[in-house]
Amino acid sequence: MKTTADFLNMKKDGEKVVMLTAYDYPTAKFAEDSGVDVILVGDSLGMVVLGYDSTVPVTVNDMIHHGKAVRRGAKDTFVVVDMPFGSYHGSYDRTLQDAVRIFQETGANALKLEGSGEVIHVIGMLTDTGIPVVAHLGLLPQHAGVLGGYKVQGKTAEAAEQLISDALAAERAGACMVVVECVPYQLAKKVSEALTIPVIGIGAGAETDGQVLVFHDTVQFGNHHIPKFVKKFSDAGRTIHDGLTAYVEEVKNGSFPAEQHRFTMKEEELVTLYGSGKGE
Numbered sequence: 001m002k003t004t005a006d007f008l009n010m011k012k013d014g015e016k017v018v019m020l021t022a023y024d025y026p027t028a029k030f031a032e033d034s035g036v037d038v039i040l041v042g043d044s045l046g047m048v049v050l051g052y053d054s055t056v057p058v059t060v061n062d063m064i065h066h067g068k069a070v071r072r073g074a075k076d077t078f079v080v081v082d083m084p085f086g087s088y089h090g091s092y093d094r095t096l097q098d099a100v101r102i103f104q105e106t107g108a109n110a111l112k113l114e115g116s117g118e119v120i121h122v123i124g125m126l127t128d129t130g131i132p133v134v135a136h137l138g139l140l141p142q143h144a145g146v147l148g149g150y151k152v153q154g155k156t157a158e159a160a161e162q163l164i165s166d167a168l169a170a171e172r173a174g175a176c177m178v179v180v181e182c183v184p185y186q187l188a189k190k191v192s193e194a195l196t197i198p199v200i201g202i203g204a205g206a207e208t209d210g211q212v213l214v215f216h217d218t219v220q221f222g223n224h225h226i227p228k229f230v231k232k233f234s235d236a237g238r239t240i241h242d243g244l245t246a247y248v249e250e251v252k253n254g255s256f257p258a259e260q261h262r263f264t265m266k267e268e269e270l271v272t273l274y275g276s277g278k279g280e
Ligand SMILES: Nc1nc(=O)c2c([nH]1)NC[C@@H]1CN(c3ccc(C(=O)N[C@@H](CCC(=O)O)C(=O)O)cc3)CN21
Pocket: 043, 044, 047, 048, 055, 139, 141, 150, 151, 152, 182, 214, 216, 217, 224, 225, 226, 227, 228, 229
């Protein structure tokens, strides 16, 4: 299992950190077997596996349910779990209670929080408690309602400067990693150069310390909208569709199940059952 210290060294050595989302046991196993460095149990699960049209309806219990399955599937991979909408903006006590629950019950190695401002204090508070924290800046999907949709962030010099200072503040507060989502590549590069901790990009170009993608986008699992910044590395959706239409067709036309898919009763049992050797 890699540690936060290993990720710092990877950045120093110029080795990219590969992060991928997973939400269940088999996907976590695939991710671990493929050599992914960090698995993110993203609240994007609300959209790609629960069918909501944003991440806002996702609950602490949802994150725990999926986080536990991922942990069981990837025992040797660093697992980060997203804190869901509204779970870290209330009182200190409630935030700590939710964070401790997610961290203890899932066995995650770190929690991820979207935003800056007040969230910087929360990063410090959780780090002081002993919970490693990944910061998430740029496009904040939990703020889509306020931001007016999923739009590229940090496009003006002023917004870019703000994002750099937010990233520095997150690092000072103790964050072990930063995810920057949907920002111009020139800004992502500047942020990566400004920080000691690894900066993981999504829709942020190639000049970050690592990349993260949503599993269902990477392998085209499902017929959801796939953002422009995604490369489709395989076509699982097509493979699954082809397999299932063949299944339907073969049941309908009687070619499945075949002889090798059935069980047979012995001749003497058939004699007892039917009084003759004919079970057919
Ligand atoms: N399937 C999936 N993939 C993701 O990467 C993802 C989620 N869901 N859900 C949570 C957030 C939301 N994210 C998104 C979703 C859509 C766009 C998108 O459609 N962006 C536009 C560009 C918008 C612009 O030009 O300002 C695009 O065409 O890609 C971006 C990020 C990233 N995360």
